[in-house]
Amino acid sequence: MAHIIVDAAEEILDKEFPVLDHGFVRLVDYNGGDSRIVQSARISYGEGTKSYRQDKGLINYLMRNDHTSPFEMVNFTFHLKMPIFVARQLVRHRTAKMNEISGRYSVMSDEVYRPDRQHINKQSDSNKQGRAEVVDDELASQVMDGFTKDKELIFEQYNSMLDSGIARELARIDLPLSLYTEMYWSMDLRNLFHFLKLRLDPHAQYEIREFANTILDIVEKVCPIATEAFREHNLNATNFSLTETDAIKAMINGEECPLKGRAKEIFEEKLN
């Protein structure tokens, strides 16, 4: 028993996986794996059931029935480097433990996030929090130039204040949200899956989705069975409301979709 070593995880342990222009995700450590989930669950069911279920069946059963506590027995510790505006979304997941670099102690380097050309988009009209189509070349250039000017001025001021001996905690207050920060970030698998569900959603901001995707890949190395169950029963599953479930029953019986208007649109999005 004791330490659970997962070969595929050992291979990627401590490696930096690049995300965006200067960021990365690095798995610092993990604790447990699919077999820890099974061990933990079996303590609830006692000795007798051990021979009746295969690990995979049990993990799928747990996932399907929201028996979440065994997934809390697997821990991940990541080293993340990400823009502050992404870190501010990350930190909303309050079950994570975290140590972040502090601009009070440290001089911040001038690394800021700059979107790739194909990720400079128009504001979406339909989705108040989203992006629409990629902008044309002229506008893209203007945006890039603007970003460049911001950075030049801000870091000139910042460094000038530091040179004059101004307190770091004060000199840093105009640093931009695009500034890269670093942190140790630790979460258990249950809460990590919840995080991934929300931050892999197409409505999440592109930049945090990139981090979530890399984290998912790493989690899959450590817990391949649980991650497969997560994809099947949660990430790629669909929650149909009571009304929608009734509509499904009617439609399977050959009836027309009884929903109308916006409700019908939402339902059809779920089905497609």
Add this chain to the structure above:
Amino acid sequence: MAHIIVDAAEEILDKEFPVLDHGFVRLVDYNGGDSRIVQSARISYGEGTKSYRQDKGLINYLMRNDHTSPFEMVNFTFHLKMPIFVARQLVRHRTAKMNEISGRYSVMSDEVYRPDRQHINKQSDSNKQGRAEVVDDELASQVMDGFTKDKELIFEQYNSMLDSGIARELARIDLPLSLYTEMYWSMDLRNLFHFLKLRLDPHAQYEIREFANTILDIVEKVCPIATEAFREHNLNATNFSLTETDAIKAMINGEECPLKGRAKEIFEEKLN
């Protein structure tokens, strides 16, 4: 029983208490008060003990002995407006519930924090995270000018991007950490006292201490007895290590302080 109405709290409910140049703390709601703490504690002790203790005695007993669960039964909901760099310290207190304005949905106004003249300080040498003496007028003016230039350029770029139809979630990435944000922030009294203990500490950054001070004043209106107990047994109490406690015993017996070097310095700071 039911709703506990505290007169002194009703008077300040919903009022904005200004903090820093554009910020505020507003008590949106509270739930419980000193008498809820007593009620909750008494459920643990059963009927019989009711007549033996006065409320104040019981609350002091609970505070002194780390019986924290009754303090968790009182809730506070605040509306806060604060610079993002302060909010980033606040959010580290993971027991708070929170809803914050989102730069993905909303156009951010150009309110940024600018320190008063007397809060522009040199970097402390002894304290890596702190401020030393106030800077001279010339340097202060340079800093102020720098801040002004930052703000002009950054918001010009931001507004220009919005005018061009760039997605809000993208246009905002160079906004500064000094930008004011707003949030609903809710915590129970036990965790609020823990927050206050840490953020009223002289090593906490001046700007968050200002918010903590205002929050403490409001908490005192709602729970005057518990707050008095907090000041006496926690905020203004001193934790002496095993070695320091032994030193105290020796010194009370008329002996010399047995501590040396840095240990002695720390001890003397605690005593003075």
Add this chain to the structure above:
Amino acid sequence: MAHIIVDAAEEILDKEFPVLDHGFVRLVDYNGGDSRIVQSARISYGEGTKSYRQDKGLINYLMRNDHTSPFEMVNFTFHLKMPIFVARQLVRHRTAKMNEISGRYSVMSDEVYRPDRQHINKQSDSNKQGRAEVVDDELASQVMDGFTKDKELIFEQYNSMLDSGIARELARIDLPLSLYTEMYWSMDLRNLFHFLKLRLDPHAQYEIREFANTILDIVEKVCPIATEAFREHNLNATNFSLTETDAIKAMINGEECPLKGRAKEIFEEKLN
């Protein structure tokens, strides 16, 4: 703003709603209501959107899209009296704050849970954690007699130990799991909905479901819109796995159900 008073909730505030033979649920206090959810959500979306959504639409939107943080701004404090074996299930919901009567401080009265005649069931074969059919009269009488003998002996010993001056914390160690306990129990609405989802499930033990049902009724008085949304999008909604969702699409198109065996059974249970 400030305190939100919900008339229907005021009527039931502080009333004991009986559950099982000696238990009850009493709403001690609440903080917020549907309008607090809306207020909190709107802080995220900023001023501009206020006129575009009705409260009900917004609450349903939040529920449907797992925007859970505004539901965390509503708090409930209950006074519960329940058997210890039920309390041991309740306490697994770790987001609740709690003060429970202590058998170290208080002499416990001899109130124990005894199931009604129609809730004495056989062990289920198909469901390892469940009950099957009601037992016949003869067996029921034996069970009842057994329970009576247990209680007589146990409390005779308990009281005899107390009379001899044995420490309460020791005398109580053989008291039964059926003993009634009391507690203050406080939770926010988001976590309360999660609790209700799990403990209203037909696989939850009958006795805790009875408490959950009463709690749901009370929550509905305080937050009728949110509770309706919870029923529609969560409690009575169905989560279909990726494979099941594909099956639904096929069947709506007139194809046979592509699932087989146990997977098909689970799917059909969800549909019926």
Add this chain to the structure above:
Amino acid sequence: MAHIIVDAAEEILDKEFPVLDHGFVRLVDYNGGDSRIVQSARISYGEGTKSYRQDKGLINYLMRNDHTSPFEMVNFTFHLKMPIFVARQLVRHRTAKMNEISGRYSVMSDEVYRPDRQHINKQSDSNKQGRAEVVDDELASQVMDGFTKDKELIFEQYNSMLDSGIARELARIDLPLSLYTEMYWSMDLRNLFHFLKLRLDPHAQYEIREFANTILDIVEKVCPIATEAFREHNLNATNFSLTETDAIKAMINGEECPLKGRAKEIFEEKLN
């Protein structure tokens, strides 16, 4: 970096350390160690400070100043076997993750806790929750006989109900609080220290103190430096209230103790 292997911890990993008559504590896994605390803290302080502090100095600094987040980066998973009345105290520490054997799934064996002869005590008069002197032989024998009769009857009824096919979740309701239960129990070091502080206190019940002592020994194997710092600055440290700290100053200056009555008693207990 990656996995941190602590030799002294490897030696005890997976071993059962007996506690009370049938219980045990077993370290299933750990994640991190003293060096993880240091690593995590240094991410906050940035590269530059690395050479200035030794690990031990840094860990003591963190402990002394309530910089708790780096201690959250070390995880422990225990397998515990303990009486239910102890487990009910344990579960109040809500930061622990837990999987416990369920009497709904499993037939419970008839192992119950019976105190050693020297731990059968009278009720304390001064301490409402405590034990006083050990009882005489005659009374001890009566208590033991009473416990024996309880157990015989209760398990006879339990087994008879199971033989008759009564549902396990129902048959178990009169099982005693002294029954042994088992669980996986996982906590980070920061919260474990908090648990230990409270449950090693002389006012905690003897039986849970026994578990806490064994857990402390195990934690010390994994994190010897942090545990030493915990003993010095927390477990064996003393919190003196504002008034008491003023009294200390006066007394060090050769004055009489200015405190009177109960306040003086409490102060003198702290000093001795």
